[in-house]
Amino acid sequence: DTGVSQDPRHKITKRGQNVTFRCDPISEHNRLYWYRQTLGQGPEFLTYFQNEAQLEKSRLLSDRFSAERPKGSFSTLEIQRTEQGDSAMYLCASSPPRDRGTEAFFGQGTRLTVV
Amino acid sequence: GQQLNQSPQSMFIQEGEDVSMNCTSSSIFNTWLWYKQDPGEGPVLLIALYKAGELTSNGRLTAQFGITRKDSFLNISASIPSDVGIYFCACPGGKLIFGQGTELSVKP
Numbered sequence: 001d002t003g004v005s006q007d008p009r010h011k012i013t014k015r016g017q018n019v020t021f022r023c024d025p026i027s028e029h030n031r032l033y034w035y036r037q038t039l040g041q042g043p044e045f046l047t048y049f050q051n052e053a054q055l056e057k058s059r060l061l062s063d064r065f066s067a068e069r070p071k072g073s074f075s076t077l078e079i080q081r082t083e084q085g086d087s088a089m090y091l092c093a094s095s096p097p098r099d100r101g102t103e104a105f106f107g108q109g110t111r112l113t114v115v
Numbered sequence: 116g117q118q119l120n121q122s123p124q125s126m127f128i129q130e131g132e133d134v135s136m137n138c139t140s141s142s143i144f145n146t147w148l149w150y151k152q153d154p155g156e157g158p159v160l161l162i163a164l165y166k167a168g169e170l171t172s173n174g175r176l177t178a179q180f181g182i183t184r185k186d187s188f189l190n191i192s193a194s195i196p197s198d199v200g201i202y203f204c205a206c207p208g209g210k211l212i213f214g215q216g217t218e219l220s221v222k223p
Contacts, residue, residue: 041215042213042214093157102145102146103163
């Protein structure tokens with residue numbers, strides 16, 4: 001297994017367009033997290049899945065943001081009607097079932113630029 | 116909400132020097148994680164601590180889980196230029212909660 005994989009690595013989009021990012025977690029990791037990070041800041045929590053269930057969503061996640069994990073494997077994060085303030089690095093992480101550890105491993109991120 | 120306070124915010128050191136940074140919380144956590152992030156990349160896990168008082172090493176890195184379970188520190192010995200980056204502490208509490216980061220610059 002090569003770790004958490006995110007696609008694309010970079011995305012430039014025009015304001016108002018929709019974008020979708022994909023995250024493939026480490027196999028057998030049942031927990032998956034999405035974070036957003038802007039320059040000079042730590043990662044900000046967006047949402048968290050355990051298997052296919054979305055267990056927590058941040059208040060940061062406006063109605064324009066939606067995340068899915070339909071079969072409890074890969075996840076997608078969609079941003080509708082993008083705004084310039086959405087420009088950030090979007091990070092995905094996964095971690096194993098709690099009885100096997102609580103470390104979270106991150107992907108390389110998707111850098112979104114809204115112009 | 117739960118917060119981790121990380122200090123210092125930034126450090127400028129000479130190659131070969133030792134570095135120490137720490138993280139404190141008002142809440143008790145059962146796990147402390149330390150990550151390093153290079154520009155344009157995702158955070159990479161360096162050390163995981165599971166037991167109060169635990170001291171764990173990974174090469175030149177040493178981290179300790181505070182006895183009160185409300186703090187942790189990370190030491191880097193004999194720093195080298197590739198140690199440059201941002202170091203984050205994090206604690207799992209459902210979601211992962213992050214500190215604000217310590218930016219390390221190493222002068223050759």
